[in-house]
Structure formats: structure tokens, C-alpha cells
Amino acid sequence: MSDYTKPHHPNPPHGKGDKAHHASDFSYVGIDAILEQMRRKAMKQGFELNIMVVGQSGLGKSTLMNTLFKSKVSRKSVEPNAEDRIPKTVEIKSISHDIEEKGVRMKLTVIDTPGFGDQINNENCWQPIMKFINDQYEAYLQEEINIDRKKRIPDSRVHCCIYFIPPTGHCLRPLDVEFMKRLSKVVNIVPVIAKADTLTLEERDYFKQTIREELRANDIDVYPQKEFDEDAEDRMINDKIREMIPFAVVGSDQEYQENGKRILGRRTKWGTIEVENIAHCEFAYLRDLLIRTHMQNIKDITGSIHYETYRVRRLNESNSHLSSHPPEQMCAMIVP
Numbered sequence: 204m205s206d207y208t209k210p211h212h213p214n215p216p217h218g219k220g221d222k223a224h225h226a227s228d229f230s231y232v233g234i235d236a237i238l239e240q241m242r243r244k245a246m247k248q249g250f251e252l253n254i255m256v257v258g259q260s261g262l263g264k265s266t267l268m269n270t271l272f273k274s275k276v277s278r279k280s281v282e283p284n285a286e287d288r289i290p291k292t293v294e295i296k297s298i299s300h301d302i303e304e305k306g307v308r309m310k311l312t313v314i315d316t317p318g319f320g321d322q323i324n325n326e327n328c329w330q331p332i333m334k335f336i337n338d339q340y341e342a343y344l345q346e347e348i349n350i351d352r353k354k355r356i357p358d359s360r361v362h363c364c365i366y367f368i369p370p371t372g373h374c375l376r377p378l379d380v381e382f383m384k385r386l387s388k389v390v391n392i393v394p395v396i397a398k399a400d401t402l403t404l405e406e407r408d409y410f411k412q413t414i415r416e417e418l419r420a421n422d423i424d425v426y427p428q429k430e431f432d433e434d435a436e437d438r439m440i441n442d443k444i445r446e447m448i449p450f451a452v453v454g455s456d457q458e459y460q461e462n463g464k465r466i467l468g469r470r471t472k473w474g475t476i477e478v479e480n481i482a483h484c485e486f487a488y489l490r491d492l493l494i495r496t497h498m499q500n501i502k503d504i505t506g507s508i509h510y511e512t513y514r515v516r517r518l519n520e521s522n523s524h525l526s527s528h529p530p531e532q533m534c535a536m537i538v539p
């Protein structure tokens with residue numbers, strides 16, 4: 204009798220209750236146990252997420268990065284450095300924090316970039332950003348095509364890019380359109396309206412709607428991209444997010460005590476804007492999208508769409524001068 208036709212009784216009948224039920228239920232194979240196996244593996248490995256902030260100078264990118272680290276995501280892991288002023292960012296810099304919640308470990312890296320738009324000629328100001336993103340894909344590809352490749356390739360790829368739109372209240376500037384057009388082809392972008400506390404609620408709503416229309420008119424596909432919705436449920440959830448984009452955010456790394464509670468906010472003469480309060484701004488929605496609800500999807504799209512596009516292009520280039528590569532390296536390149 205072949206293995207295939209042999210009756211399989213992994214649970215000998217011993218007793219009553221659940222076990223007895225499984226034993227007598229010959230149709231139960233235990234496929235659902237895969238979830239527990241996956242959970243244990245994921246708990247061991249932990250998670251990594253790399254977020255980049257991009258936009259014109261002075262829009263609050265470095266501040267929002269600190270907000271993200273100081274907010275509920277990692278309140279415990281931040282040392283208080285109360286009154287430090289954030290200096291102007293002059294080079295691309297990554298900052299990582301290890302966060303743990305309910306036994307799940309996560310390494311959150313934010314890549315801060317210098318603002319652009321200060322030069323008289325802003326042509327090609329996207330080049331350093333595009334180069335950084337492509338360099339990370341290249342580093343990953345080089346690890347992947349190694350004959351002795353690591354079991355887990357270190358992932359420095361940019362999973363998501365938060366693009367800061369200045370709160371003009373009018374429309375997108377040609378520079379923002381051009382920048383986002385280029386970025387959206389290589390990375391997931393989530394646009395935000397920076398310093399949203401400078402707009403009234405009506406101005407905010409109107410500006411959000413205008414930006415959505417302009418993104419559509421310019422064929423800029425921001426995250427979550429419609430074409431990657433996998434089913435009707437995905438579409439329903441993501442449609443709601445697409446209706447909210449761009450998130451109107453306010454950033455702050457200053458903590459205050461209000462009614463005995465610690466809040467992150469911006470204190471003004473007429474009150475405190477609480478950055479984590481959804482009645483005040485949409486920072487919490489942005490954070491939830493990136494971490495709580497869509498982190499895995501953001502990483503999947505980075506790997507299966509953006510990195511894949513880069514990889515195919517690079518391998519095609521390599522194929523065209525195949526003779527210059529040693530044959531064993533080319534074989535390794537083909538294996539995914």
C-alpha cells in the first residue's frame with residue numbers, strides 16, 4: 204500500500220472531549236495549525252519597517268519623525284530630551300528604534316532627508332532621494348544573487364515614503380507633481396498635508412479634495428494603489444483610506460501634561476493642538492495605516508512590485524552583457 208492510500212491516524216482515540224472529537228473526526232487534518240506555526244515564527248523573527256520622509260525644507264519632516272517615535276508607538280523607548288531644537292536636516296540619515304509590544308518585536312527605521320526647494324534651480328532635486336531608494340534595492344539584489352546568500356537578507360529597502368505637501372490651500376505645485384510622479388514608480392508613497400494646523404477645517408477639506416483630484420489627473424498612484432487590491436474586502440477598506448488621503452498632519456515632539464495626561468502637542472495662545480487626537484488632526488490615522496493596519500501589505504508591495512521592477516530591469520541589463528559575468532553568478536541571479 205502506498206503512503207498516499209494508507210489511512211492516517213495521528214490521534215489515537217484516547218478519551219473524551221476535544222481529543223476524542225478530533226480522533227473520531229477523520230476529516231480533520233489540522234491545517235489551521237499553520238497559523239500558530241506562522242505566529243511563532245514571526246514572533247521569533249520580529250518585524251522591520253523602513254519609512255522615509257520627503258518634502259520641501261521646513262515642512263516639519265524631522266518633527267513628524269520624532270512625533271512618530273514619541274507617540275504611542277514607542278513612548279517607552281524614547282529618552283526625554285525636552286527642549287532640544289530640531290536643526291535643519293542636511294543629509295540623509297536613518298534612525299532606528301526597537302519597539303516591543305505584547306511580546307512582538309519591531310524595528311522601526313525612519314529615514315530623514317534634507318528638504319528641497321531652497322535652491323534657485325530645483326531641477327533634479329529628486330535625484331539624491333531616488334538614488335538612495337535605488338541603492339537600497341541594489342544592496343538587497345547583491346545579497347540575493349550571492350552564491351552564499353544569507354538566510355535572512357538585511358532589508359534596508361524603503362517600504363514607504365511620506366511625502367509632505369506644503370499647506371498652501373490652493374493646489375499642488377509643479378515640483379510636487381513631478382517629484383511624486385517619479386517617486387510613485389519606485390516606492391509606496393503616502394502624501395500628507397504638512398503643518399495642517401495652519402488651515403481651517405473648511406480649507407483643509409477643500410485642499411484635500413483638490414489634491415486627490417490632481418493626483419488622479421496626473422496619474423500619480425499613491426498607496427494603497429487600486430490595482431493591487433486583492434478582493435472586494437480589500438477594495439472596501441482601501442477605498443475608505445483613499446477617500447481620506449492626503450492625511451492632514453501636525454507634528455510635535457513636545458510633551459505637555461493636560462488633566463493629568465501626557466500629551467504630544469503644540470501649545471498656542473488659544474489652546475493646545477493634540478497631535479494624537481483625531482479631532483485635531485489626522486496623524487493617528489497615518490500612524491495606524493503604517494503600523495497597525497497595513498504594515499505587512501506595504502512591505503509585500505515593496506517586495507513584489509517595486510523591488511521586482513528594479514530587479515527585472517537590472518537583470519535584463521546584466522543579460523545584455525552576460526559574457527562579462529561568471530556563469531555561476533548568472534544562475535544565482537535567476538533563482539528568486
Ligand SMILES: Nc1nc2c(ncn2[C@@H]2O[C@H](COP(=O)(O)OP(=O)(O)OP(=O)(O)O)[C@@H](O)[C@H]2O)c(=O)[nH]1
Nearest residue numbers: 260261262263264265266291292317318398453454
Ligand atoms: N505650525 C506647525 N509647525 C510645525 C509643525 N511641524 C514642525 N513645525 C515647525 O516647523 C519648523 C521646521 O521643522 P522641521 O521638522 O525642522 O522641518 P524639516 O521639514 O525637517 O526641515 P528641513 O530639515 O530643512 O527639511 C520647526 O520650527 C518646527 O517646530 C506643524 O505641524 N505645525
Ligand SMILES: [Mg+2]
Nearest residue numbers: 264265291292
Ligand atoms: Mg529636517
